[in-house]
Amino acid sequence: MTEGTYRGKPRVTAASIAVHTGLSRATVTHVLNGHADEQRIRRETQQKVLEAARLLGYRPNASARALHTGKTGTAALIQSLSAAYLPERLLLGLTEALSENNMYLTLAEVPDAVLDDRSYLPKILREHTVDGLIINRIVDIPDSFIEEVNRLNTPVTFLNVNRPWDAVYPDDFNGGRMAANYLIGLGHTRILYLGSYVNCPLHYSQIDRRDGYREAMFQAGLQQRELLLPADPPTHIEALNDKRVQVMRTYLENTPYRPTAIVAYELAEALAVLHAAHQLQLRIPQDLSLAMFHHHMDFRLCVPVTTFCNGMHIVGREAVSLLLQKIDTPGVLVPSRMVPIELIEGATCSPPTG
């Protein structure tokens, strides 16, 4: 018996079609793969094959093809379970670009413990399942992990990490400069950079945005001011009396020469500003301008906060393009690509009054 079964129904393979049409397997696959004309197969025969395929509900078996071609047609997105940064647009950019190349994205969350244990590799890396890996901003990737990955001989691209090779990430340094210069251009001189304390090693974006801000302020001959809010509230209870808003309010109340504009590292900091300002009856933007970094302009906030957008959609697409390049010509180091930050004007910035 040459035909397997599935759920009681016969499994339809290329062979089934051959049997059904009375042709050979080769002829069938030639037609199915579009080599029909090249092989000068009769129109009539082609029709017969296609008709049979449709009739029988033939679906090619991807595993079999993969076994033969050596390509699975998938890329894996690897990220740490606890600290995943996966905005919808990033996901969209990745799947979209992969799909345009007839590939799929496979998700592989990695428990953090694994990253520390140098002897253990996650299953997706221990097997030969994907054509390439996209490693997404694993905080403080251990060298041992990178080493293991390199030994795999599988093409790898890094996402949202500022490595010199094989990475795609937003140009946050220039973003920081842009944000500061934008406010300077509006006439502000007392501009605060607002970040947060974190419990883990700094992400490059935390450094670069701030440094870009510093550079712009320096160039303009303005005094740099920086404030760090307490770390994000980890638990429910702490959220109830949000320390972060409190710190922000205290700062705005007590600082001599109160800033007239703020560059916020991310949405979380911007929200703290909005709340503190509300509590202090400071009007935005009349009394205080606010700009932030984020992956999109979030309309649901009801306040269109002027946003320096880190183009995650493009980051995703570029990452795929870089990965495909590495799959095509393996073994070469590709210079990293930076994606420009883009300003989306909102309603929270205006020239300083008074």
Place this chain on the structure above:
Amino acid sequence: MTEGTYRGKPRVTAASIAVHTGLSRATVTHVLNGHADEQRIRRETQQKVLEAARLLGYRPNASARALHTGKTGTAALIQSLSAAYLPERLLLGLTEALSENNMYLTLAEVPDAVLDDRSYLPKILREHTVDGLIINRIVDIPDSFIEEVNRLNTPVTFLNVNRPWDAVYPDDFNGGRMAANYLIGLGHTRILYLGSYVNCPLHYSQIDRRDGYREAMFQAGLQQRELLLPADPPTHIEALNDKRVQVMRTYLENTPYRPTAIVAYELAEALAVLHAAHQLQLRIPQDLSLAMFHHHMDFRLCVPVTTFCNGMHIVGREAVSLLLQKIDTPGVLVPSRMVPIELIEGATCSPPTG
């Protein structure tokens, strides 16, 4: 030559190990698959095999295994490109549960156009690439699409859609009741249900939450009040003068016997309430209590809004469990599972004052 090459380096297969150790292929795979003891293979031999595997950097080829077993070890998440609802916790629940069963999640976004064109099936459905499909809340799934999917003989689970079979979704009707009863329990009598107009067919959750609210109010002998905000602002310009907040404010200002509590359909509606209340100098919760539905308590808002949480993490896990069941015993209809809504108390609800 029996060994293929990849990037100039020899490709390591089970055969390589056999050659390297001087054993047969079968012995090697027996050891590799843990059938060693069962096959009573010498300890010493086992060691030799494992050692060689480690040394050569052997990684089993998933395609080859899949070809033989008929299982690829992946499930596809199918969703419409435009209206994807993919909270992180849902994704986490899915990947987590799949990973516990040694499976992966493959993402397959489907352009909306495809859903309308009954003759066209997305690539992932046209091929035999995954063991099962998880179809996520595709707004208004056309019957023709369901029909096509059923013809595939591939196990399917639906997510966030209230179908009687093969679906997993939050119990939004009971959620609506819970929310209303919670506020009633606090002593409120003037409770508003707040939704939004939408441009597409209603999602079941929009109906069920409201109906649950209605039922609870009816049971308590209280008057039902409902307000629909204008549709979400689609463009930047419209966001600048947010109609939604305006409508909300007008309502709160002008309604006789202003509600003392509001049940909001989702975060977006809750934010409109928060902003309108601010503008009207209404204190929350003293002057106005607020509860909403969402997939988690969003701490970044700085206001811990009392949240009726739709347990997307569990929904994801249950969907996988249901899918696995369908993969194991194909062809049977499985009754859908509803996931209970869970209350997470915040700081926006209190007994009415005055």
Place this chain on the structure above:
DNA sequence: TTGAAAGCGTTACCAC
């Protein structure tokens, strides 16, 4: 304990 061999569904080369 170990080895030989068949087969999974596709592809592609090489005869006819």
Place this chain on the structure above:
DNA sequence: GTGGTAACGCTTTCAA
């Protein structure tokens, strides 16, 4: 134009 056939890497049954 068409039809054998080997190969991809793995699993599993059956002999030895």
